[in-house]
Amino acid sequence: MEKDCNLSRTRIVFVVNNAGTSDGRVVKSAKLALQLGYDVYLLGVKLGDSPARELYQDISVCRVTPYSPLQHLRKGKSTPQQKTSSQKPLLASTKANKFTLKYFYTTVLNIVEGCFWAFLKITGLRAVLQQAIHKKTFAAALKELQPDIIHCHDMWPLSASVKVKKEIKAKVIYDSHELEAHRNIDWSIAERKLWTRYEARLLNSVDGIVTVCESIAEVLKGKAKGIPVSIVYNSPWKAWGIKNSARTVREDCGLSDKIPLLLYVGYVTYNRGVEILLSSLKQLGDAHLAVVGPQRIATVEQLKSIANNNGTGDRVHFLPAVPQDEVISYVSTANVSGVFFHNNCLSHYYVLPNKFFESIFSGLPVVVPDFPELRKHVSAFDVGVICPSYETDVIVQSLKKAMSLKESQDWNVKVAAARSAWAYDNFLEEMREVYTRAIGRV
Numbered sequence: 001m002e003k004d005c006n007l008s009r010t011r012i013v014f015v016v017n018n019a020g021t022s023d024g025r026v027v028k029s030a031k032l033a034l035q036l037g038y039d040v041y042l043l044g045v046k047l048g049d050s051p052a053r054e055l056y057q058d059i060s061v062c063r064v065t066p067y068s069p070l071q072h073l074r075k076g077k078s079t080p081q082q083k084t085s086s087q088k089p090l091l092a093s094t095k096a097n098k099f100t101l102k103y104f105y106t107t108v109l110n111i112v113e114g115c116f117w118a119f120l121k122i123t124g125l126r127a128v129l130q131q132a133i134h135k136k137t138f139a140a141a142l143k144e145l146q147p148d149i150i151h152c153h154d155m156w157p158l159s160a161s162v163k164v165k166k167e168i169k170a171k172v173i174y175d176s177h178e179l180e181a182h183r184n185i186d187w188s189i190a191e192r193k194l195w196t197r198y199e200a201r202l203l204n205s206v207d208g209i210v211t212v213c214e215s216i217a218e219v220l221k222g223k224a225k226g227i228p229v230s231i232v233y234n235s236p237w238k239a240w241g242i243k244n245s246a247r248t249v250r251e252d253c254g255l256s257d258k259i260p261l262l263l264y265v266g267y268v269t270y271n272r273g274v275e276i277l278l279s280s281l282k283q284l285g286d287a288h289l290a291v292v293g294p295q296r297i298a299t300v301e302q303l304k305s306i307a308n309n310n311g312t313g314d315r316v317h318f319l320p321a322v323p324q325d326e327v328i329s330y331v332s333t334a335n336v337s338g339v340f341f342h343n344n345c346l347s348h349y350y351v352l353p354n355k356f357f358e359s360i361f362s363g364l365p366v367v368v369p370d371f372p373e374l375r376k377h378v379s380a381f382d383v384g385v386i387c388p389s390y391e392t393d394v395i396v397q398s399l400k401k402a403m404s405l406k407e408s409q410d411w412n413v414k415v416a417a418a419r420s421a422w423a424y425d426n427f428l429e430e431m432r433e434v435y436t437r438a439i440g441r442v
Contacts (some may be wrong), residue, residue: 001088011039013147015138015161017154019063020044021056024324024347024354025177025234026153028424029431030059033151037433043157044136044434064141122394135160152206155180155199162205171207171438177234179216182346198227203227207438210431213373215350230434235357238423243324249290250333251315260287262399263334263364265327266355266405267298268318271348273340273369274303276390281312285395288315290334292322332362336402339368340390352377360384360418365402365411367395381418 014030033040046052046063054061070228073418103141129133142150150161151173161172193401203209203224210230211217217229250261262284263275268291277289285394289312300318307313324332331337337359341348352373359366368374379386385402387394405411 009037009039010148011041011146012149012151012435013041013043013142013145013156015043015142015152015154017134017149017156017323018044019047019050020061021050021054021394023153025061025175028237029153029175029232032055032059032187032424032428032431033435035076035428036435038435041136041147043141044144049131062141062145064137066137080260081247097353102181139164143245144172146317149173149435151175153177155202158202158206159198162202165205171441172205173208173210173434173438174203175208176209178212178347179219179345179350197355199223207441208434210434213350213352215372216347219346219350228437229306229436230430232430233352233422233424234354234426235422235424236354236361236417238425245322245330246332248333249292249319249331252319253288253290255288258334259337260284260403261334262287263292263337263359264289264340265292265331265337265358266353267296268303269299271342271344273338273390275301275306275344276340276395277338278303278310278312278316279392280305280395280399281315282310283392284399286315286324288317290317290319290330290331292319294321325432327358328362331358331364334364335406336399337362337364337366338364338399339374339383340387341369341371343369343371357422360415360422363406363412363415365405367398367402377422383414383418 004237010032014020014026014033018024020026026044027043030040030042040059042056042059044050044061044063045066047066051061064182070320080145095294107231134156136355139155142164146168147170149171150165152158152270153163153173153175158174159174161170165172166169181192181199200223203220206224206227208226208230210232211220212232212234221229248264250257253261255261262277262280264272264277266272268274274291281289283288292298295318304313304316304318307316313353337355339353339356339359341351343349349371350373351371356366356368356374356377360383366378367387368378368384369390370386370388375386378386382405384405385398387398
């Protein structure tokens, strides 16, 4: 496939280590590139029943099957030809035998695979193998798509992107949603050391870096010498609040307008601070808590146990994720949003997540920890309360104060100013410059 030297028809492939269409930042960046006139593809992985190809919001989506080193053991064998009576085994294989043997085989394979990955984790070799796996998963697809620019949204497929860039004469942009070597992941010491080295090597092999806030940008500049770093918020479009959801979070909780409703929106997993909101419910009268978003089952069960032990289980509502362009409308009937993270990694300390922007854009005041980026942005437009600690009494008072902000006469003015300053639309020209600079980079 011949490459077009006309920049307006430059082909950009957005690469991510998930299905792609469920990742808000990936979809936003792809749609922004469409607005800029580029030829856009999204390359993700095939998970569950997601199709190998589809057109999603005018984005051409391709998905590859994740490579597994043990996948050949899991493949079903082809059905053998029917045996004659003389060929039948002495021990006839009944349905029960087949089920038992299949269960035994699967169980043993799961144990072997678990031990295999545990060994690799302890030794640090898991990081090495995962790099090889992701190269094999993505490299061939990238060669087939022949992009001029690879906009990579994950460190995992970045190794494949860097590997093929010279061969297909492409430029690589790395979109760092967080600090990869400092994530909320249970890595072994050996893995973290190896991954830190991988990150440094890969960052210095790209043609440009995009990230979500100034604090993370400064860290990346120190690691990627001479590589330009740009900041693009993980915020909604100005128009995202216009599309109304069929229902609201308050309706799904079955609550009247008189009942105070606390909100957590986002991925429900460990160290995300949902339990901090749970601890405050006992001191907030008849207030309820809505937890909206994709859920890690083990974490949800732990949170339900905490709520039941506190006697507040009937006031906590776990609700599924809603379409990205309906989030703002859906959550707007709550009273306050808690944006809490535990300071267990640098990515959390420097966090400036989409849930923060979604909450403000929906008109909700936020309560946030005293972390650099959250403090700076809350203070800029006085759109929430900064919590000095996670002590229950402090959280309760902060939530009450935040809820009172929504009743102030100038609240809507503050929200409008914040939306105007932070909207994703504002970064259109910034991304045009990122792509233009990458194409011209020698």
